[in-house]
Amino acid sequence: MSVVPSSAVATSSAPVGAGVGPLLRGWREQRRVSQLELALRAGSSARHISFVETGRSRPSEEMVLRLAEHLDVPVRERNALLLAAGYAPHYPETPLDDPSMGALREGVERLIQGYEPYPALVVDARYDVLAANRGIALLLDGVPDRLLVPPLNAMRLTLHPEGLAPRIRNLRAWRDHLLAQMDRQIALLRSAPLRALYEEVAAYPVPERDPAEDGGSTGPPLPFALPLRIEHEGRVLSFVSSISTFNTPMDVTVAELAVETFLPADPATAKYLHSLHP
Structure with a gap:
């Protein structure tokens, strides 16, 4: 059988209007990683991670992608994090029949x-x-x-x-x-x-x-x-x-x-x- 495009397109479940901070905190808690551990992995500080999660600091696009990488966030949800932070999606979604x-x-x-x-x-x-x-x-x-x-x-x-x-x-x-x-x-x-x-x-x-x-x-x-x-x-x-x-x-x-x-x-x-x- 030939490869065919799916008619069902998955969508991100990120809450509409949710800031990037709460979303990142949700992924960190789901992965059972402390702010300090995540900071060490991402080359940042626990203080900065805390400020990002509470909305006191806006992370750079690079930081969003770095945190998502270390939290093993799925590619689709990484785009959702970028949008929540005010950036354009980084990963394209190309139809399989393209x-x-x-x-x-x-x-x-x-x-x-x-x-x-x-x-x-x-x-x-x-x-x-x-x-x-x-x-x-x-x-x-x-x-x-x-x-x-x-x-x-x-x-x-x-x-x-x-x-x-x-x-x-x-x-x-x-x-x-x-x-x-x-x-x-x-x-x-x-x-x-x-x-x-x-x-x-x-x-x-x-x-x-x-x-x-x-x-x-x-x-x-x-x-x-x-x-x-x-x-x-x-x-x-x-x-x-x-x-x-x-x-x-x-x-x-x-x-x-x-x-x-x-x-x-x-x-x-x-x-x-x-x-x-x-």
Whole structure:
């Protein structure tokens, strides 16, 4: 599948009209960093950090960016801090279908296609699917068409009672893993749309207990990672997943991209996938 632009654009949750001081204080407290520690990291003084947070001192543009860097503030929220301080945004937000993103689109598509026959996909900050390979298409066999209308959402497709959920043998454990992942993202991005998605998928019905994993390629328990165990045409396929992001992104769009890959967790799953795509 080709890389496509997402129709959902994440927005900063910074309060309208809030000064940069309270916003910086909020990030510092969330990171559990003292004013003194932040000052030492940023080459400043605790007194100056205090003055910035209380509005007694207006930080320079360079200082805002430096503090945001040491507080690991997401790129989108760094722009919000700059606006609150009276400066122009520093990081552009280029649509993924912009001609300047051609090399990125080609590289990402080549990456996930090269991962075949194993599943791989690319999502944005709201878990909308921007690209997927044939391995993902295989897992989506049987999902109703109405759930496959773009923009596809990875969380909704996975946990919806008409999506993949009925075929996931360890649904309760996998659901807990996904909800915890979303919860961490909400704390990091402070995104109202992401919070709404969380509340939606968390409200989907869940069985009191998972089906007994009797047969199929479930393999032995994996002490190093929680597997996704999913039925496909009478088999139980087992995967472990990993998520990759871009280092030091200089664009909001790129900063919010994530590539998720699924590696077979047992030889039977690997053999089956290779038999479908020699």
